[in-house]
Amino acid sequence: MPDSRRSLPYGSLALIAVIIGAGASVFAYTAGWFSPQRLTPNKMVAAFAPPGGPDLGHRRNHAKGICFTGTFDSNGAGVELSKAAVFEKGQYPVLGRFNLATANAHAADPTVRVRGIGIQFSSPDGQVWRSAMIDAPFFTVSTPQAFYGLLLASRSKDPDAMKTFIAANPEFANFVAWAKSAPWTGSYAEEPYNSLDSFVMTNTDGVQHVVRWSLVPKATVVPVSEDELKKRGPNFLEQEITQRVASAPQRWTLVLTVANPGDPTADPTKEWPADRRKVEVGTLSVEKIEAERNGPCRDINFDPTVLPTGITTSDDPFPAARSSAYAKSYDLRTAEAKDYPRTAPGAKP
């Protein structure tokens, strides 16, 4: 029995305090509380916010968008590369979202240079494949850290911030050149959408290939000047795609591009040589457009790491960074659902 008249066992108590303190400290270190320089999903997502603050209830990037549904007609050619069920010959339901690469959910369509698509393919085995792609042929910068730097530089009050950034990340100059020279179009239906990131496909024999994929439009691409687009109004893309799909389904060919050994698979700023093998695996048909506010894409996080069996991430660091940031964005906007302009179920749009 401990003797209350004896002096307390200070040594033992101190040892216990040291052990508990060390445990708590290692935990805090793991959580990043001692590492203010660590790039966290919270910091990445916060960096997207415009000076007036984020659009509450909306995605923190690609905030403006419109939902679609349709089908993917798989021709069976993809089976050679991946055992994912969606590549077996057949028809699969698709839902998705055309969007603009901006944090402003109310941006005027002609003011946003980069357009994108979020898409989900469903297969009868219950698996889904999600992808978020953009119309640029290569990405802005080589690493998630550099992308964070780009966000900071673009919001910086220092007039030399962008110059300093480009000097440190020369690959960004290629993207600027593309943005200045590539033709604009007047329709989401005329845009190609590219994964940019690479992924690993595994077929039934266990053979692996690194691939990127693209949706290549079947519509005729009609270049339109930026000035002409500005006359078309702030929501012309949404109006145009709604009317266009109402009159006829809009189609894209899904193309897988297979890397050769030694191709830069970890850097989405580096295009692969044009002679790389391309496999057309099927046709996407967009058959119905719905406003986002009560549409089927609203509640979907188009996380590019949501992959079916037969596709996995590669050594490209972006899908992981995007997954972490998209999850944060989803957590924020679902917590802010009251700020999102929903229409009541059953209400007329």
Place this chain on the structure above:
Amino acid sequence: MNRASEHFSPLQRVLHWIMAVCILAMLFIGVGMVSTVMPKYLTLVSIHKSLGIAILALALIRLAVRLRYGAPALPLNLPEPMKLAAVLSHYALYALMIAMPLIGWGMMSAADYPIVIFGGWRLPPILPQNDSLHSLLWDAHYYLAFAFFALVLLHIAAALFHALVRHDGVFESMASVSTDHEAVQPAE
């Protein structure tokens, strides 16, 4: 009577120490994964989901074993507030071991995320997609994780207090490697 009268059964001791490692790993992986955008994010999230389901299964087995075999009595001379703390903290530990994986599973379901564990086994959703449910469960998962870690630290501190200060056999009732769960081991 100064010492616990017996040990936990060997099965209970094995379950305890396996789960101790799993739960500590789980808590560290959890705070680590949400603080990084590096490729290890995906690896950590994947381990977190698989380990979470493993902990849920182990916790349910452990609860059944505990109901079947009970626990050694606490020392008779343990002060009442410490007895109460011991009893309540163990209820809380069991509740968290079972609730945290279910909250995580529900949170993923309410976000309409596929739940893939052990590299390819897909779990069904246990809730429909729902923004407010997702937020509620996300907050619960986040704050209860810190409460869980605090409780684990308290549990370790109390165990060491029994071992190093009180020498009352409570620590040995779980820490002994003896397969005999009747005999009292001398504390020193």
